Each structure stands twice: as structure tokens, then as C-alpha cells.
Amino acid sequence: MIRVHDLAKTYPMPGGEFPALTGVDISVEAGEFVAVVGRSGSGKTTLLNLLAGIDRPTAGQIRVAGIALHEVPEARLAAWRGRAVGLVFQFFQLLPTLTVAENVMLPMDFCGTVPARRRRPLALELLSRVGIADHADKVPAGLSGGQQQRAAIARALANDPPVILADEPTGNLDSSTAEAVLGLFRDLARAGKAVVMVTHERDLSGYADRLVTLVDGRVAEDVAVSA
Numbered sequence: 756m757i758r759v760h761d762l763a764k765t766y767p768m769p770g771g772e773f774p775a776l777t778g779v780d781i782s783v784e785a786g787e788f789v790a791v792v793g794r795s796g797s798g799k800t801t802l803l804n805l806l807a808g809i810d811r812p813t814a815g816q817i818r819v820a821g822i823a824l825h826e827v828p829e830a831r832l833a834a835w836r837g838r839a840v841g842l843v844f845q846f847f848q849l850l851p852t853l854t855v856a857e858n859v860m861l862p863m864d865f866c867g868t869v870p871a872r873r874r875r876p877l878a879l880e881l882l883s884r885v886g887i888a889d890h891a892d893k894v895p896a897g898l899s900g901g902q903q904q905r906a907a908i909a910r911a912l913a914n915d916p917p918v919i920l921a922d923e924p925t926g927n928l929d930s931s932t933a934e935a936v937l938g939l940f941r942d943l944a945r946a947g948k949a950v951v952m953v954t955h956e957r958d959l960s961g962y963a964d965r966l967v968t969l970v971d972g973r974v975a976e977d978v979a980v981s982a
């Protein structure tokens with residue numbers, strides 16, 4: 756589902772180019788949950804943004820959900836992303852003036868893949884899947900942090916994308932809520948999604964399948980997580 760080969764990303768800096776990623780090789784299959792760890796500045800968010808087609812690589816190959824992101828024109832990326840990738844962020848990024856159900860329906864409205872009359876029932880189904888159907892008609896501010904992250908995960912699933920990318924999704928949650936969210940990602944992988952999560956969580960056993968460690972923009976380690 757994800758194939759990255761010899762990927763590089765440099766950022767222009769006053770003194771020259773800064774190499775944020777160099778020679779990165781990573782593969783993620785459907786049904787796999789891969790955690791990406793590394794110190795601040797090691798390139799984790801840069802990698803996730805490249806996988807999401809939010810940013811473009813400087814060099815190398817990056818194939819995600821059937822498309823070669825290093826080749827495809829920028830204009831096609833937004834439509835591709837809406838169907839192929841579900842994004843989850845540390846601070847949830849729910850729209851505060853919409854209800855939780857309306858937030859989940861937004862990607863459906865944007866892509867038009869779900870017929871209009873099916874959107875709310877599907878949003879309620881997804882909210883029930885993440886355990887917060889009772890909160891569908893509240894605005895996000897009326898929910899706890901963990902509940903807001905569940906809502907954001909439901910939104911990421913709106914168009915049934917094969918790939919879920921999460922950037923520190925537990926970074927703003929207490930430890931028991933964080934474990935529940937990790938469990939949701941594990942279950943999504945078991946249901947066939949390819950899940951890549953940037954994280955500072957230390958103990959991923961029982962959740963992630965693989966741990967990729969970035970050091971200074973390079974893959975220092977790519978190992979199975981022991982159960």
C-alpha cells in the first residue's frame with residue numbers, strides 16, 4: 756500500500772539546503788500498523804506530509820494507495836488525498852462551529868463519493884464504531900480530548916480510505932485515553948487499513964506491528980514490535 760524508495764526532502768535555508776530526509780526506504784502493507792519514532796527534528800512530520808501528498812519530495816520514489824506521488828501533478832493530489840488517505844492530528848483539527856456528525860460528513864461532502872442521503876447515517880455508523888455516537892450532535896468543545904480524537908478518527912474514515920496517517924494522535928491525551936486511541940488504530944489495521952503513526956509513545960507492544968526509528972532524517976531501525 757505504501758512503497759518509499761530512496762526518498763529525500765531538503766528545505767531551502769539561508770546557508771544552503773537542509774536535508775530533512777535522506778535515502779528513506781519504507782514499505783507498509785494493507786493490514787499493517789507502523790509507528791514512526793525519533794527525536795524532535797528527525798523528520799517524522801516531514802515523512803508523514805510526503806506520504807499524504809501535502810508536501811513534494813526532492814528526490815526518490817513514493818507510491819501510496821496506487822499512485823506515484825513523485826510523478827503525479829499537484830492538481831490531482833487533493834482529490835486523490837480525499838479518497839485515499841485519512842489524516843489524524845495531535846490537536847484534532849475539528850471545525851468548532853460544526854457538530855461532530857457534520858465534521859465527519861465534511862470529507863464526504865468534499866469528495867462526493869457518498870450519496871447525500873447516506874452521509875449522515877454513515878457518519879453515525881462511524882461515530883458508533885469509535886464509541887461516541889451519543890455525542891454526534893454536540894459541537895467539539897462539548898467533548899473531552901479523547902472523544903474529540905475519536906471524532907477525528909471517524910472523520911478520517913469518512914471516505915473509507917485504504918491508508919490512515921496520524922501525526923502524534925495521542926500527544927494531547929492522558930495515558931489511558933491514549934491507549935484506547937492506540938487500540939482503535941490497531942483495530943483499523945486488523946480490518947485491513949495501512950496505518951502509519953508518528954508518536955512519542957514508548958510502549959507500543961500489543962498495538963503497532965513495526966517500529967521505524969528516524970535519526971537525522973534517515974531510517975536508523977525498522978523492526979517488528981514484540982507482542
Ligand SMILES: Nc1ncnc2c1ncn2[C@@H]1O[C@H](COP(=O)(O)OP(=O)(O)OP(=O)(O)O)[C@@H](O)[C@H]1O
Nearest residue numbers: 766767773775793794795796797798799800801802
Ligand atoms: N518548512 C521548513 N523549512 C525549513 N526547515 C524545515 C521545514 N519543515 C521542517 N524543517 C526542518 O526539518 C527537520 C525535520 O522536521 P520535522 O518537523 O519533520 O521533524 P519531527 O521529527 O516531526 O519533529 P517534532 O517531533 O519536533 O515534530 C527539522 O530540523 C526542521 O527544523
